[in-house]
Every structure is written in C-alpha cells, then in structure tokens.
Amino acid sequence: MGIKKWQKEVDEWAGQFAVPYWSPHEIMARLMEEVGELAREVNHRWGPKKKKAEESEKELADEMADVMFTLLCLANSQKIDMNGAWERVMKKCWGRDNNRYKKK
Amino acid sequence: MGIKKWQKEVDEWAGQFAVPYWSPHEIMARLMEEVGELAREVNHRWGPKKKKAEESEKELADEMADVMFTLLCLANSQKIDMNGAWERVMKKCWGRDNNRYKKK
C-alpha cells in the first residue's frame, strides 16, 4: 500500500495529542531543522568537519527518516495522500526530465 | 512493501543514466532547493507573499513529492533501505517522544 501505511502510522501517533499537527509554517521550520541535521551528517561523513565529542554518532539513515517523518506530518495535516503526487513526479521523470542527463 | 517500491522506481529511472546518482553533497544542495520551493508554496498559501504572475501554480503535494524523490535518491545512492530507519523513528516516537506534547 505504498506510503499510505506510513502516513497512517504518523497519524496514529499524532492523533493522541491535543494538537495533532502544528501549523504548516511550524512544520516547515521543523523540516529545516531536520534537513540541517542531515546536512551535518553528510559533512561528517564526506566533508571536512571534525566531529565534536558531544555530538552523538547519528546515522545518516535515521536523519533521512526524520526528514521523511516531518514531511508526512505536513501531508497528514493537510489531508494529502502522497501517492497521487508521487505518481506525478515519476511521470515527470520519464517525460520532461528523461533526457536531462547523459544516458548509459 | 512500503517505501521499497518507490526506491525501486527511482532506481529504475536513475539507472538509465551514465551517472545514476550525484554525490551526497550535490544531492543535499538539490534537497535544499526542493525544500525552498516547498517553503515558498507554504508562504503562498498561508503567508503574506503575493504571487508573481510568472510563478506557476505549483501544488503543495507536488513540491512535497519532489522533496521525497530527492531524499530517496540520497538513500539509493548509499544503498540505504528506508524501511529500517522508519521503524526506528516510529519506535522513538512511541518511546522517548511519547509524552512530549499534551495528550488529548
């Protein structure tokens, strides 16, 4: 059932709170925070930044899942089913963007 | 099969190119670009920014799917299965973060 299962899982968790979802702007700020943590991890692994001792060894995959989680909160808060949008993205890939890069 | 299907779809599209995936830093820059477009859409819908005529009416959901797509490119480029990370996020939600907000 694709992403719908994850959207439902987020909804079950969020649904227990008095305010299940923040406002779109508040979720966007959180999304930026999570993307920033992912960017830090990328610099740790492939870049020059020396790790500070107090920084925990966070995994790249976990930071990505945090970004995904925040994104699904925004989707749920607006009752958006990501499946439809995903199909449009893939269609755009195979259409408009299909000759954008050098083929094998 | 959860997100795995989407990861495979991305891989099928990217796999036709000479360089299927950019470097992690290049994908991160693209992710920022996509998050920025999503932020603009949020300001258009719920904020004060007057739409410029030349800006196409992009849908919120489509911008979110673009972010998702870029994220899955990063995952695929590192052979990360997002399912495992997702389970850890949900576990963290129900554990550590379960009393973070006021309950219903």
Add this chain to the structure above:
Amino acid sequence: MGIKKWQKEVDEWAGQFAVPYWSPHEIMARLMEEVGELAREVNHRWGPKKKKAEESEKELADEMADVMFTLLCLANSQKIDMNGAWERVMKKCWGRDNNRYKKK
C-alpha cells in the same frame, strides 16, 4: 558602522509598507527559499545539474545578498542589532573553535 547601515537601509524600504515585516515563521520560510536558490546556483556552478534554458543566469553573489537581506529582515523585525551577535561569533571563533582545524 558595520552592518548597522544595511539594517537601516532594509528598514527604510520595509518601513513604507503597511506591514513592514512578516512574522518570524514567514521570514524563515522565505529564508529557506533564498537558501534553496543559492544551493541551486552552487549546483549549477560546481555540480552536475544541467541548466534549463528558462532558468535565468543568476549570479552567486546576488543569491547570497538575497539570503543576507532576508536575514536582516528577521533581525530588524525583532529589533536585533547584529553587531553584538557578530562580536560573540568572532570571539567564539578565536576561543573555542581556534584549534578545530589543522593550522598552517
């Protein structure tokens, strides 16, 4: 007079409007948008992304100045003088962070 002159210039422009400054969350969303445009420019110059014809040749410096402008809007909206914060940053550089990287 350092950054104060720029903050004043922003204030003179913004001051002519009925709502001189957006809310902090709205300015943050705009900041993400501007940082995203800067990231795109970085990918254009040093990365793999092929420029689309319809994308105007925006200069790196101009994208950076847009980020700066948005940042100063946030500062002004909160009556923050950036000079004080800047001094603290430089002090942190020469103190805590001074042995973070390999010296010449």
Add this chain to the structure above:
Amino acid sequence: MGIKKWQKEVDEWAGQFAVPYWSPHEIMARLMEEVGELAREVNHRWGPKKKKAEESEKELADEMADVMFTLLCLANSQKIDMNGAWERVMKKCWGRDNNRYKKK
C-alpha cells in the same frame, strides 16, 4: 566600510588554517545546518516545540550571526565582495519590488 570589515575578520581567522575554506558544497551543507538551528530557535520562541532540557538556551541573534558567518565564508572562498551584490539587492527593492506590498 560596511560588510568588508566582517569579511576581513573572517579571512583573518580562516587564514590561519591549512585549508582556510571548505568547498562551496561543503559550506552549503554547513549553511543548511546553521539555518536549521535558527529555524529550531524560531520554533522555540514562537512555535509549539517544547524545549528539551539538554538543549542550551541559544539566542536567536547568535544563530543569525552563525548563518551570516557561514555566508561570508562562502563569499570569501570565492573572493566575492558582498558590497556590490548588496547594492544590486537594494536597487531591486526600490525598483521591481517597490509596489509588491500594500503601502502605508
């Protein structure tokens, strides 16, 4: 002398290291990290996120100065004088964007 003094201060500090400036992509990732920390602070002050005890009370102004510092690293690494770009931004404000919002 406007921003030039700050750019010089950054250069004096960075100049003592074997690698004074990271690559543009690495600086972009750091910029995302700093913008993310600023976004978190905005959510702390004006949003719904309950502060975790272990999160230090970082000041909004300091986060903004960190963003500024990272931006000036990018400028310096490319030998960009921000003054010229700033003048173009202000010109754009008073020109193209001058009737974008409701006047007083």
